[in-house]
Amino acid sequence: MQQFEIVFNVPMHCQACVESVAKVLRPLTGVSAFDIDLKNQIVSTTTSLPPSELVHIIQSTGRDAIIRGTGKPNSAAVCILESYAPEDFDQPVKGLARIVAATPNELFIDLTVNGLPKGTYYPSIRRSGNLSDGALSTGDLFYALGSIQVKNDSTDATTIKSIGAATPSPTEKLGSGQAFLHAKLGVMDLIGRSIVLSKLQEKVAPDSICGVIARSAGAWENDKLVCSCSGKTVWEERKDAVIRGVA
Numbered sequence: 001m002q003q004f005e006i007v008f009n010v011p012m013h014c015q016a017c018v019e020s021v022a023k024v025l026r027p028l029t030g031v032s033a034f035d036i037d038l039k040n041q042i043v044s045t046t047t048s049l050p051p052s053e054l055v056h057i058i059q060s061t062g063r064d065a066i067i068r069g070t071g072k073p074n075s076a077a078v079c080i081l082e083s084y085a086p087e088d089f090d091q092p093v094k095g096l097a098r099i100v101a102a103t104p105n106e107l108f109i110d111l112t113v114n115g116l117p118k119g120t121y122y123p124s125i126r127r128s129g130n131l132s133d134g135a136l137s138t139g140d141l142f143y144a145l146g147s148i149q150v151k152n153d154s155t156d157a158t159t160i161k162s163i164g165a166a167t168p169s170p171t172e173k174l175g176s177g178q179a180f181l182h183a184k185l186g187v188m189d190l191i192g193r194s195i196v197l198s199k200l201q202e203k204v205a206p207d208s209i210c211g212v213i214a215r216s217a218g219a220w221e222n223d224k225l226v227c228s229c230s231g232k233t234v235w236e237e238r239k240d241a242v243i244r245g246v247a
Contacts (some may be wrong), residue, residue, distance in 0.1 A: 001048040002102030003032060004075075009042045009066040010058055012036075020061045042068075046087065048070050050110040050180040051098050054134070057129035059170075067098070069131075069217040074078045075101035077187050078216040079195045084134030091115070094209045097123075097195055098216070101187045108182040111148055113197065113209075118152045118175045122201045125213075126194045135208035138194040144182055144202050 002086045012018060018036045021043060025034045026246060030049035037043070039076075043065070045054060053068050058065035070076045079175070095113035102108060128139030148156035153176040198208035 001030075002106060003046050003048045004071045004102050004108075005043050006047060006054060006100075007069045008045075008054070008058065009041055010036075010043045010063050011070050012038050012041055012063065014038075017061075017063065021063065022056060024057050024061055030080060031126060050108075050178070051100070052110050052112050053180075057173055070098065070100040070112045071177075071187075072101070075187050076216040076217070077190055077210045077213050079213045081195060081197055081211045083207065083209045084131070085207045095197060095211075098210075099187060099190065099212075099213065105184060106187055107183050107185055107187055109145060109179075109183065110180070111145075111179045111181060112147065112176070113150060113178075114176045115174050116177070118150050119199065121148050121150060121177070121197050121199060122146075123148060123179075123181065123195060123197045123239045124202060124213045125185075125190060126196050126204075126210075129192045129194045129196065129212040131210060131212065134206065135196045135198065135204040135210040136206060136211045137202065138210055141202050142193060143185060145183060145218070147201075148179035148181075148197070152205050187214050 010021060012021070015038070018038050021036055025038040025045065028049065028244055031045055031047045033046040035044045043058065050068055053246065055065045055067065077099040078205055079097040079099070080093060083094050084092070094115050095111065098110040100108055113121070122144070125143040125145065126138035126140065127142045128137065130137045130139065143194065152173045169183065194210050194212050196208050196210040198203050198204050
């Protein structure tokens with residue numbers, strides 16, 4: 001599988017921190033190289049693994065990890081998937097897709113979803129980024145992305161409406177899922193289009209979740225530790241993102 005670079009901010013205080021991160025990265029067959037910069041709190045990797053998987057692996061050391069960039073300049077994108085159903089007004093975010101190019105015409109999509117009933121879902125790229133009517137206004141199918149499995153989380157027994165057409169049972173639970181998807185496309189061809197996640201294969205329903213694809217920073221393109229707009233550090237913004245469900 002083609003490899004690409006991912007850069008993380010990781011809070012580290014001493015050489016022991018460096019060694020603990022190196023210990024979990026060193027045996028990974030999907031990581032061909034990594035570098036740990038203690039002074040600047042940066043871990044860079046050359047890998048074929050999903051970015052979200054590496055986040056969890058680094059977090060297993062007891063440290064957090066924030067993705068600061070993936071791939072080369074103009075080769076990465078991101079899409080926040082939201083529900084437009086009235087009952088989800090207070091918590092609309094249901095998923096996040098991180099997109100990175102391995103070659104000019106080949107990319108990978110690291111898709112993570114939460115708060116959905118268990119089952120098979122079908123992500124697809126739609127021709128339009130018009131979300132004025134939710135998923136229904138996103139246009140025709142541009143590219144089908146296969147499927148993602150959502151499994152129940154045993155700790156959450158909240159009843160929610162199913163995405164697609166099915167009606168959940170009174171005891172249906174919220175679940176989560178993750179998929180690493182491949183597409184023979186260029187990243188810049190996707191900017192401004194949308195991703196839709198539906199229970200209906202290659203079709204959308206009024207309650208399908210969706211979001212617009214936006215350009216994201218490549219590796220080494222984002223070295224700010226404090227946001228110039230909000231004045232918050234990357235760690236403060238991380239807490240906000242977790243609350244919103246996009247971290």
